[in-house]
C-alpha cells in the first residue's frame with residue numbers, strides 16, 4: 001500500500017531508509033517538543049537542524065531527488081516551516097521557470113548550494129489577489145540601464161512573503177514594470193535585499209517580520225519596502241519577457257506565463273495537503289483504537305471508541321479523501337511537469353487547462369483537508385485539544401492553504417471562467433472543441449442514474465452521476481450569467497451576481513476530477529489485496545461524496561429518494577467493511593513518530609503513559625510554585641484572608 005501511496009516500491013523503500021537513518025542521528029531530532037518552545041527558540045532550533053542537513057544531506061538522501069528532499073524536510077524540520085521554506089517551494093521554481101539560461105547559470109547554482117537564501121515577494125499590504133493593482137513599481141532608467149524599485153505608499157509594502165522577514169537575502173520581487181511612462185503590468189525581478197557578509201538590509205530597503213500567525217510560525221513571513229532602490233536591467237527575469245537596453249519590450253508568448261511559480265505551488269501543494277490530512281487521521285485513528293469509553297452492549301466491557309459508527313463516519317470518509325487527494329495530486333504534478341516542459345520550449349497551449357485544474361483542486365482539497373483535520377481533532381475528545389495531539393498545529397498549517405496561492409473563492413472563480421467558456425462551446429454546438437477535462441459537458445446523459453441498478457458496473461454509474469450534476473450546474477450557472485448579460489447587465493456585474501452558482505459548478509467539476517483520479521488509480525492496481533482494500537475505500541468515497549452533493553441530483557430527479565437510501569446504506573456498509581483496516585490504511589503512509597510529532601498518536605499506542613510523561617515535562621512543572629503565584633496570587637489570597 002505504501003508503494004501505491006508514494007508512487008512506487010522504490011519510493012516507499014527509500015522513505016523507510018531515510019527515516020531509519022534519521023532515527024539514528026539524534027542531532028537531527030527536536031531537542032524538546034516544539035509546543036514547549038517560544039517562536040524564537042523554534043526558529044533557532046530549525047536553523048540548527050537546517051545547517052546540519054545542508055552538510056550531511058548527501059549521507060541521507062539523493063539531494064537531486066525532490067521527493068527524497070521533501071521527505072527529509074518533513075521528518076527533520078516538520079510542518080511548522082523552516083528558515084528556507086520558500087527557497088525551495090517558490091524561489092528556485094521561479095528562477096527555474098522564468099530566468100533565462102544565462103540568468104540561471106548565474107543564480108541557480110548559488111541558490112542550490114545555499115550560498116544565498118531566496119523567497120518570492122509578490123503580495124502587498126493592500127493587495128494580494130488582484131495582481132493588476134499591486135503598487136510596487138520598477139521604473140526603467142534608460143540612462144543607467146537600471147530598474148528603480150519603489151514603494152509609493154504603505155499599502156505597497158510587500159507583506160506576507162515567507163522567510164522574507166529575517167532569513168532571506170534575495171527575493172524574486174513582483175513589481176509593475178514601467179518603461180517610458182508605459183505600464184507593462186506585474187513582472188518578476190531578482191533582487192538582493194541584504195548584504196551577503198553582514199546580512200544587514202541594503203540601503204533603500206526596509207524589511208522585517210510581520211509577527212506571529214495562527215500557525216506556521218517557524219517561517220518569518222515578512223514586510224519589505226523599497227526607497228528608489230536600483231537593480232540592473234538584467235535582473236528582470238528574462239526567459240519569456242525581455243527588455244532591451246534601449247527600453248524595447250519583448251512580450252511573452254502567454255500573458256500569464258509569469259504566474260508559473262504560483263501554478264507550481266498549486267500543483268505540488270495537493271500532496272502536502274493529503275499528507276497533513278493523513279497525519280491527523282493517523283493520530284486520531286490510532287488513538288480511537290486505544291481509547292475505551294462506554295459500551296455498545298451493556299453486558300460487554302467498554303469498547304474502543306473506533307467501534308462507534310459516529311466515530312467511523314467522522315474519520316473514514318476523510319481517510320478516503322486523503323487517498324483520493326494523493327492520487328489526484330500525483331496526476332496533477334505529472335501534468336504540471338509536462339506543461340512546464342512544453343512552456344520552456346514555447347508551447348503554451350496547455351496553460352489554460354492546467355491553470356483551471358489547479359485552481360479548482362487547490363480550493364477543494366484545502367477546504368476538505370481542513371474539515372477532515374478538524375473532525376480528527378474532535379474525534380480525540382479532550383486530548384485532541386491538547387498540543388500533545390499536535391493536530392491543532394497540523395490544522396493551522398493546512399488551513400493556510402485555503403488562503404495562500406490564491407484565496408479559494410477567487411481560484412474557484414478562475415476555474416469557473418474556463419467552465420463558462422466550455423459551456424458556451426456546448427451551447428453553440430461546438431462540443432468537439434472541448435478539452436479532455438471537460439469533454440463530458442458535451443455528452444448527453446441518461447435521464448436517471450443507474451447506480452443501484454448496475455451494481456457491478458465498476459464505478460461507471462457513479463462517475464456518470466457526478467458528471468451529470470457537474471454538467472447540469474455548469475450549464476445552469478452559465479445560463480444564468482448569459483441570461484443576465486442578454487438582459488443588458490454589464491459582464492462584470494452579471495459575473496458577480498452569478499458567482500455563488502459559478503463556484504458551485506467549479507466545486508462539482510473538481511470533485512468529479514478527484515473521483516475519476518481515484519477510479520483510474522484503483523483500476524490500474526494489480527495486487528489483489530491492495531486493490532480490494534482500496535476498492536472498499538473508493539466505494540465509501542463515491543457514496544459519501546454523492547450523498548454530500550445529492551441535492552443537485554435530486555432537484556431534477558436524476559437520483560430518486562430510494563436511490564438516496566441505497567447510497568446511504570452503502571456508506572454504512574462500507575464504514576463497517578473498512579473498520580478492520582482503518583488503522584492499517586493510515587499506518588501504510590508510514591509516518592515515523594519523529595515526523596508526526598504527536599504524543600497522542602505514537603505507534604506504540606501507550607497513550608496514557610506518554611501523555612503523563614509529556615505533561616510532567618511541561619516548562620510550567622519545572623517548579624512546584626510559579627512566580628505568578630508568589631508575586632500575585634499568594635499575596636491576593638493572603639490579603640483576602642486578613
Ligand SMILES: CCCCCCC/C=C/C(=O)SCCNC(=O)CCNC(=O)[C@H](O)C(C)(C)COP(=O)(O)OP(=O)(O)OC[C@H]1O[C@@H](n2cnc3c(N)ncnc32)[C@H](O)[C@@H]1OP(=O)(O)O
Pocket residue numbers: 089090120122123128129130131132162256259260262263265272351352355397403404405406407410414417418
Ligand atoms: C506547507 C506550507 C507551504 C507554504 C507555502 C506558502 C507559499 C505561498 C506563497 C504565495 O501565496 S505567493 C502569492 C500567491 N498569490 C496569488 O496566488 C494571487 C492570486 N491571484 C492570481 O493568481 C491572479 O491575480 C488571478 C486571480 C489569477 C487573476 O489574474 P489577472 O487579474 O491577471 O487575470 P484575469 O483578468 O482574472 O484573467 C485573465 C485570463 O488569464 C487567465 N489566467 C490567469 N492566471 C493564469 C495562469 N496562471 N495560467 C494561465 N492562465 C491564467 C485567466 O484564466 C483568464 O483567462 P480567460 O478567462 O480570460 O481566458
Ligand SMILES: Cc1cc2nc3c(=O)[nH]c(=O)nc-3n(C[C@H](O)[C@H](O)[C@H](O)COP(=O)(O)OP(=O)(O)OC[C@H]3O[C@@H](n4cnc5c(N)ncnc54)[C@H](O)[C@@H]3O)c2cc1C
Pocket residue numbers: 086120121122123126127128129130159160161162216221400403404405406407408409410413
Ligand atoms: C501562510 C501564508 C503564506 C504566504 N506566503 C506568501 C509568499 O511567500 N509570498 C507572497 O507573495 N504572498 C504570500 N502569502 C499571501 C497570499 O498569497 C495572499 O494572502 C492570498 O493570495 C490572498 O490574497 P489577499 O490576502 O489579498 O486576500 P483578499 O483578496 O483581500 O481576500 C479577502 C476576501 O476577499 C475576497 N475576494 C477578493 N477578491 C475577490 C474577487 N475578485 N472575487 C470574489 N471575492 C474576492 C476573497 O475571497 C476573501 O474572502 C501568504 C499568505 C499566507 C496566509
